[in-house]
Amino acid sequence: MTEYNPVVRVEESRELARDLVVIPNRGVELVPNIGVIGGSQAVLVVETGMGPRNAQAVLAFAAEYARGRKLYLTTTHFHPEHAFGARTFAGQATFLVNQEQAGELAAKGPSYLEMFRGLDGGIARELRGVELPTPDLVYPDVYDLDLGGRVVRLRAAGRAHSRGDQVVTVPDAGVMFTGDLVETGQFAIFPWFPPHDTDVSGLRWIEVMDRLAAERPRVVVPGHGEAGGPELLADVGDYLRLLRDETWVRRDSAMSEETIIEEVRALLIERHPEWCGREWIDKGVACLCAEHAWGSKARVGTTEEK
Numbered sequence: 001m002t003e004y005n006p007v008v009r010v011e012e013s014r015e016l017a018r019d020l021v022v023i024p025n026r027g028v029e030l031v032p033n034i035g036v037i038g039g040s041q042a043v044l045v046v047e048t049g050m051g052p053r054n055a056q057a058v059l060a061f062a063a064e065y066a067r068g069r070k071l072y073l074t075t076t077h078f079h080p081e082h083a084f085g086a087r088t089f090a091g092q093a094t095f096l097v098n099q100e101q102a103g104e105l106a107a108k109g110p111s112y113l114e115m116f117r118g119l120d121g122g123i124a125r126e127l128r129g130v131e132l133p134t135p136d137l138v139y140p141d142v143y144d145l146d147l148g149g150r151v152v153r154l155r156a157a158g159r160a161h162s163r164g165d166q167v168v169t170v171p172d173a174g175v176m177f178t179g180d181l182v183e184t185g186q187f188a189i190f191p192w193f194p195p196h197d198t199d200v201s202g203l204r205w206i207e208v209m210d211r212l213a214a215e216r217p218r219v220v221v222p223g224h225g226e227a228g229g230p231e232l233l234a235d236v237g238d239y240l241r242l243l244r245d246e247t248w249v250r251r252d253s254a255m256s257e258e259t260i261i262e263e264v265r266a267l268l269i270e271r272h273p274e275w276c277g278r279e280w281i282d283k284g285v286a287c288l289c290a291e292h293a294w295g296s297k298a299r300v301g302t303t304e305e306k
């Protein structure tokens, strides 16, 4: 297996709207799409890239782009390639996130750091010298950040891909940054790692996608993969519904989880032969099997959550 090489290339940045650029991930695994959004007074950076070296490149790019304007940083969720560079921005930018994300970063950051370091040498290289960040500003549900002549809306999406997912929208440009709630060209990422992390929820994720799709943004910037139109949101919703339905119809017939995974994986690969990240189908099925069990309990009258 070849090593990962999760390196952000700031020179590939391109303008999506007036004073709004994206540093695209170029289809490279564990590199996120990074946004830089300007107003007359300040500039907001969305995502850091993995580790201090990537974050240093993003910070240098943003500082040059800002030309003296104040810098803000936010991250769509706590996962390493999105947020594990935020410490590099300390003292240079105000780091703000939703409360749920801040809590999740504090709770799971150390174990994710250890897990990712153990995955591969290229990842370990980028995570060398990482210190987990502490946000400067935390808000509960919604925060309207005024950049000067442009207000960017930061919103807690509610638990879906992670416990603390955040969506960033730029209403005057019709642009929405979704983080890993949306990917293009790959299967939805289910970080389902029982017993350590079981916060991802396929069911809540479907609800979040329906809500976001109803807003009809002009441009959707996914966590990874090409930016596109509002159809990206509908596509993810459709995929998650199919994953749920195909999993549950088999679960209802008391099939073993192993067999369900095998059958659903084959079916979804046939449906999307060009998508990568096939290993996430298995995790998605396992997550939805657990949510099926919870659904049955709910049906007999308990409201307890998993």
Ligand SMILES: [Zn+2]
Pocket: 077, 079, 161, 180, 189
């Ligand atoms: Zn993620």
